[in-house]
Amino acid sequence: MAHCVVPEAEAVLDREYRVLDKGFVRLVDYCGGDARIVQAARVSYGEGTKTVREDAALIDYLLRNGHTSPFEQVVFTFHIKMPIFVARQWVRHRTARLNEMSGRYSVMRNEFYLPEPEDVSLQSASNRQGRGEAASAPAVARALGALKKGQDEAYAGYDSLIAEGIARELARINLPLSLYTEMYWQIDLHNLFHFLKLRLDGHAQREIREYAAILLDIARKTAPLAVGAFENHTLKGVRFSGAEMEELRERLSGGHGKLTGKDRERFNAKVDRGEQL
Numbered sequence: 001m002a003h004c005v006v007p008e009a010e011a012v013l014d015r016e017y018r019v020l021d022k023g024f025v026r027l028v029d030y031c032g033g034d035a036r037i038v039q040a041a042r043v044s045y046g047e048g049t050k051t052v053r054e055d056a057a058l059i060d061y062l063l064r065n066g067h068t069s070p071f072e073q074v075v076f077t078f079h080i081k082m083p084i085f086v087a088r089q090w091v092r093h094r095t096a097r098l099n100e101m102s103g104r105y106s107v108m109r110n111e112f113y114l115p116e117p118e119d120v121s122l123q124s125a126s127n128r129q130g131r132g133e134a135a136s137a138p139a140v141a142r143a144l145g146a147l148k149k150g151q152d153e154a155y156a157g158y159d160s161l162i163a164e165g166i167a168r169e170l171a172r173i174n175l176p177l178s179l180y181t182e183m184y185w186q187i188d189l190h191n192l193f194h195f196l197k198l199r200l201d202g203h204a205q206r207e208i209r210e211y212a213a214i215l216l217d218i219a220r221k222t223a224p225l226a227v228g229a230f231e232n233h234t235l236k237g238v239r240f241s242g243a244e245m246e247e248l249r250e251r252l253s254g255g256h257g258k259l260t261g262k263d264r265e266r267f268n269a270k271v272d273r274g275e276q277l
Contacts, residue, residue, distance in 0.1 A: 006033035008221040017214045020207060022111050022180055023081045025214045032074040034059060034225040037189075040070040056225045063229040071190035074223055078185045078215070083113035085177035086208050093195050096187035103172035107162060111180040112151040114144065119206060130203065151178060192219060193230050200235060 009030050016024040038055045041062060062070055082090070087100065120140040124132035135143065154176050161171035187195070192215065198204060199212035220227040240248060247257045247264075257264070 004031045004036065006030070006222050008224075009033065009218075012218060012221055017218075019081075019210050019214055020083070020113055021116075022113065023083070023086075023211070024079075025211060025218070026079040027076065027218050028079050028184065029077040030075065030222055032189075033223045036073045037062070037070045037223065037226055040073040041067070052225075056228075059225045060229040060232075063226065064233050068190045071193065071226060072188040074189035074226070076187055076189070076192065076219070076222070078187075078218075079182065080185055080211065081180055081182045082211060083178050083207065084181050085113075086205075086211065087181050087183065088177070089199075089205065089208050090183075090185075093187075093191070093198075095191040095194070096185055098183050098185045100183040101181050103175075104169040107168065108158070108172060108175060108179060110155050110159075112155070112176070112178045113180065113207070114147060114151070114178070117141075117144065120144065127203070131206075147178065151176060189219065189223060189226060193234065196230075197234050 016026050018024055117140050120135050120143050121131035122135050124130045158171050196212050199208050250257045
């Protein structure tokens with residue numbers, strides 16, 4: 001079982017990483033790290049390969065070329081506390097296994113997420129699912145006041161129904177998405193990388209990005225070589241389509257390119273980010 005133990009991961013087992021105002025991420029258990037990936041790739045036993053440099057080169061090659069199965073040998077179990085609206089985004093990733101706190105069995109705690117004032121923004125004019133420019137101070141105060149009032153009223157109604165003996169599965173139904181929930185979430189490293197690719201992206205909701213950043217940090221402690229390759233090729237990399245490659249060749253040869261409209265806008269956005277150019 002030597003390849004299941006990583007000292008850096010052992011050091012953070014059961015540590016609570018605080019997220020948002022009342023949430024957390026906690027590594028409950030894990031199996032494997034970089035050595036397990038290398039061992040699985042070579043289908044060998046013992047202490048893996050010859051040097052760390054060779055291990056790093058192999059892991060980089062595997063990730064760069066999409067050989068994903070060795071990364072599935074590394075498995076994490078997390079205990080996560082998050083607002084329900086974050087959990088609803090989280091469960092879209094169906095390549096993990098989870099158990100969520102049930103309001104049918106447990107009395108839900110009076111814990112709600114309230115954004116910080118600096119995080120209250122107007123609706124984006126260009127992105128129908130995102131935030132735009134900052135709201136004015138009066139608008140921020142009104143928004144936070146309305147959210148807090150709604151939370152207090154919803155929980156007071158829930159609490160009174162519980163006190164009257166109404167079934168918990170009915171009493172809970174008016175509770176808002178800002179209520180905190182908890183889950184145990186088990187996922188392998190390959191699928192965690194896919195989660196992180198989507199949830200660390202600037203288009204993801206800010207709240208779930210904060211959780212993703214903590215997960216990335218824990219994964220780095222467990223498999224630093226694999227996470228380094230993931231950051232290089234996926235997080236900081238960019239993928240061009242066939243048409244975009246033709247555009248790139250055209251521009252590098254001194255031309256002005258052939259893409260038009262939205263295709264040209266998307267290509268220019270990739271170039272402007274400076275990713276691998």
